Amino acid sequence: MVSGAVAGDDLQSVAGSASEALGRPVAIALPSLGAPVVWPPEASTPEEIGTLLDHAAAVIRAEPGEAVTLPPGIADSVQIRIGQEVVGIVAAVGGVGGVGEVGGVGGTLNEDERAWLDAAAAAAAVAALMRESQEGDLQASRRALLRALAAGRTADLTTLVAQARRLGFDLGAGGVAVCAHAPDDQQGAAAALPSHPLALMERFGGGRVLGLVPLTGGLVPDDVVSSIVAELGALGMDVGVSAPRRAAAALHEGLREAEVLVELARSDASLATQEETYRLLIGVLLRDPEELELLRERTIAAISGYDSEHDTELLATLQAFLAHHGSTTETAEAMSLHRHTVGYRLTRVQEVSGLSPYESDGRERLSLGLKADQILGADKRRTNHE
Numbered sequence: 001m002v003s004g005a006v007a008g009d010d011l012q013s014v015a016g017s018a019s020e021a022l023g024r025p026v027a028i029a030l031p032s033l034g035a036p037v038v039w040p041p042e043a044s045t046p047e048e049i050g051t052l053l054d055h056a057a058a059v060i061r062a063e064p065g066e067a068v069t070l071p072p073g074i075a076d077s078v079q080i081r082i083g084q085e086v087v088g089i090v091a092a093v094g095g096v097g098g099v100g101e102v103g104g105v106g107g108t109l110n111e112d113e114r115a116w117l118d119a120a121a122a123a124a125a126v127a128a129l130m131r132e133s134q135e136g137d138l139q140a141s142r143r144a145l146l147r148a149l150a151a152g153r154t155a156d157l158t159t160l161v162a163q164a165r166r167l168g169f170d171l172g173a174g175g176v177a178v179c180a181h182a183p184d185d186q187q188g189a190a191a192a193l194p195s196h197p198l199a200l201m202e203r204f205g206g207g208r209v210l211g212l213v214p215l216t217g218g219l220v221p222d223d224v225v226s227s228i229v230a231e232l233g234a235l236g237m238d239v240g241v242s243a244p245r246r247a248a249a250a251l252h253e254g255l256r257e258a259e260v261l262v263e264l265a266r267s268d269a270s271l272a273t274q275e276e277t278y279r280l281l282i283g284v285l286l287r288d289p290e291e292l293e294l295l296r297e298r299t300i301a302a303i304s305g306y307d308s309e310h311d312t313e314l315l316a317t318l319q320a321f322l323a324h325h326g327s328t329t330e331t332a333e334a335m336s337l338h339r340h341t342v343g344y345r346l347t348r349v350q351e352v353s354g355l356s357p358y359e360s361d362g363r364e365r366l367s368l369g370l371k372a373d374q375i376l377g378a379d380k381r382r383t384n385h386e
Contacts, residue, residue, distance in 0.1 A: 011127050015039035015090075018120035022092060022113055028124050029056035030080060030088035043093055048073050056089045076109040078117045080124050082151060087128070090120045125151075142167055143202040146210050150255045161248050169200040175212045176225055177242035177254035179262045180232040182207030198224050209237070210255060220244050238265040243279060253286050256382070260285070263378035270323070271374070281368070281375050289379075292372045299355065299369025306352045314352065315370075317345040321357055322367050 011028050016039040019026040025043030029036040029052050036052050038044045044052070051071050059079060062068050070077065077091035092109055109117070129144045145163055164171045178201065193203050198221065201211030209232065213224050225241060232239045240261030242254035260282050264271050271278065284292045303314050317335065321342070324330035328346075332339040346357050355362035 011037040011124060012039060014120055014123045014127055017123075018090065018116055021116045022109075024075070025093035026117075026120065027052050027091045027093050028080070028088065028120070029053055029091065030124065030128055031056055031060070038093065044073075048093070052091060052093075055091070059089050060086050062086075076114060076117065078114065078121045080121045080128075082125050082129065082147065088124070090117050090124055092117060139202060142200055143204070146200065146202055146212070146255075147204075149212070149251050150210060150259075151252070164200065167200065168197075169212070170214050171200075171212060171248050171251060173215045173218055174244060174246040174248060175214045175251060175254065176220055176244050177251065177258040178209075178211040178213065178225070178228055178232075178239065179255070179258035180209040180237040180239045181262045181266060182235070182237050196224065196228055199228055201228070207237075210259075212251060212255070215244060215246065218246065238262050238269075240265060256286065256379075257282050259382045260375060260378045263381045264374060267374070267378065274371075278371060278375065281371055284372075285375055285379060289376075292376060296369050296372040296376065299353065299365050300373055301369075302352050303349055304373070306348075312345075312348075314345055314349050317342060318349050318357055318366060319370055321346060322363065322370070326358070326363065 011030070015026045015028050015037050019039045025038060025040060027036050027038040027044065031053065036044075036049055036056075038049070038052075051073055055068070055071055055074060055077065058068050059077065073093065075092040075094055077089040079086045080088040080090060092113070126148065129148050145160065145167065148160065161170075161172050178199070193201065193209055195201075199211050199213045201209060203209055211228070213221060213228070215221070229239050229241060240258040242257040242261075245251050245254040257279070261275070261278070264278060281292065284295075300315060300318075303318065306312065307315050317331065317337075320334050321328070321331045324334060328339050328342050331337075332342045335342070349366075350356045350358075350362070353366065355366050357363050357366055
């Protein structure tokens with residue numbers, strides 16, 4: 001179904017395929033696109049369509065994990081997502097209602113039947129993106145492709161790469177991802193986005209820019225990347241550039257890496273001096289986010305908890321101490337504190353965490369824990385832009 005949607009199948013075709021597989025009516029409700037699509041068309045009355053739309057609205061508004069009641073007439077439903085945003089539902093029509101957990105197992109369908117709804121939801125998301133690109137101009141087409149790649153929708157890479165070629169960009173050998181973000185008080189900077197014939201770049205909401213620079217003959221076109229970074233920087237934008245991804249299947253990882261780097265730069269421009277260390281840890285995030293969370297838990301989580309409970313600044317003091325290369329005097333000057341106060345706080349850091357900021361091993365682990373915390377925070381902020 002996903003391949004069909006990328007190739008041009010509309011929502012009616014997706015609903016028809018899912019209905020045939022399940023042997024029962026299926027409805028797709030994407031409120032932003034108007035009335036729900038039901039197959040077969042005669043399967044729902046106007047009243048049932050209204051119920052379906054109300055249920056879709058409830059699912060869209062719900063918090064993750066929140067229980068949503070399945071109304072009479074809907075056997076089960078799953079979310080349609082574009083990136084992290086819930087935009088609608090795919091529902092199996094005909095049931096007595098019940099309670100289903102958003103994003104989880106619920107309703108009356110078995111696991112295999114629910115898998116068909118999940119596939120239809122993925123296809124509906126792609127169909128919505130393709131519809132956006134077909135109904136808009138070239139700019140909208142580029143934006144739709146970048147959104148699909150950033151969301152990791154790589155079910156049919158051959159077709160997505162072919163679409164990129166039709167737009168004038170060969171991503172078959174991979175590429176370098178670029179993300180830029182204008183300061184909050186300069187959101188208009190993105191409107192002056194530089195145009196480069198060798199880069200697939202577009203503006204998104206909130207002063208954000210995403211782009212991909214295709215590899216040429218397997219090589220990174222450094223001059224193109226440098227030119228783009230310089231032009232975006234001249235507009236006052238924070239810029240993040242990923243490591244090269246040498247396969248189309250990994251382009252979504254590159255986009256995510258660039259987005260995280262931008263969020264880090266927005267929070268603290270000085271982090272650029274330690275970029276390679278952050279890249280290594282972002283690699284851990286991409287491979288196994290739980291591993292990065294465990295690193296944070298085993299290093300600075302107890303300190304953060306102590307600060308919250310006692311209204312102290314142990315973590316800020318530790319961060320300043322590390323930034324000043326372990327100098328208590330420079331840390332005290334930077335924080336306008338007496339050096340003995342800094343020393344007391346660092347002693348408390350060791351007592352709370354079990355790691356000494358004065359010893360190389362403890363200092364290194366604490367530093368990695370702080371970086372893990374910064375990356376996890378940046379990744380969370382990144383999802384708010386999707």
